[in-house]
Amino acid sequence: PTYTSKAFLYILNHGGYAILSAGRNPYDSYDFDLDDSAINRRREQLQNDLIEHAYLFSTIRGVYEGIEETSFFVSLFNNTIEQIYEIMSLGMKYNQESVIYVGQERHQSLVEQQLIYINGALNGSYISGNGFKIFLPSSSMNDNYSEVNVCPVNKFVFTLIFDFNYSYKYDRQRFVQINKSIKRNMSSEKEAVRQANVIPQRQQIFFSVS
Template sequence: MISAGRNNKLPSDQNLSDETIRERTVNLTIDLTNTYVYSSMFGVYNGDNETSFFVILHNISPDTERNVYTELGKKYNQQSIIYVKRATPTIQQLIYTTGEFSGKYVEGQGYKVLSTNITDDYSELNVCPDNIFRFTLNFNFEIMIMGNTRIKTRQLIDHHTNYILANRKRQTSWEFQSQS
């Protein structure tokens, strides 16, 4: 999964207009077209709504695809992308592509189907015209991985908490500006 949405941890992205984000999203679809099969989806990540893409990778050369996909995340200033490789057991990684954790990732296993009352950290994928699959992926944010090194830490939990606060601050600032 990947998006071209706003990355509030990067000063260059904090004040981008919605139109600029739409243009960036169109450019991402151009990069994906003719290379991958993908479907657009809606998601909320750390308190910020965004259009994302569920991309089907070929799994012919997984390491190369993972690298190309990670580079797309960097190109569109994404804090992270989600990579899943069909294997036994399944490899599920949230890979940080920008910022202080760039190149590091967390692992997870599986997903949880969600009700309609969820408000954060979820994705919605239209699987049929009238059926929305709402889910969240299970990741362990207490263990950060870089190469073969695993570090038990609270850094990522604190990082995501700060990201949520930055999103709320931006949203409150926009609401205040629109009321003025």
């Protein structure tokens, strides 16, 4: 979807979103051997995964630590642990160092932003933060910002605030268990769709016999 600036500001204040990408992982030498077309295909595959899982999302452009990339701002359904780990699983699938998760809260003061590391040296930990900064579209920002198109024809430029002085551990064993459960559920859903497509074909064959 394309948000209004007011709606986008509300989401930043109250949470209920994630940010993930399929771009180059700057800390993985394998990704540096991939050409731009391979990265673009990977981004398209992530977009298809989001559509398949019925997520609403918008494309955002950002520059982080001097590297420009295209990410997806994903609206979340709920605050369940399964949904957090589904977002993490998508990030791992596309070899990302981290994903951003922000649970939905009614009160602005309770919103916690989590930068969750899923690959690399910091894998298994996350950085917490609160709040954000907004910049004028005309600002000469060079690094560490995100930019999303909002209607009618404006750009919303912002950066999330994290406290990099402290890191926290997440339950990796719990992640492994949930991740296996998610994969089983995905396989069951695909099989259900396949069966749903097969049954009408069988019915058609049955009723066409005279």
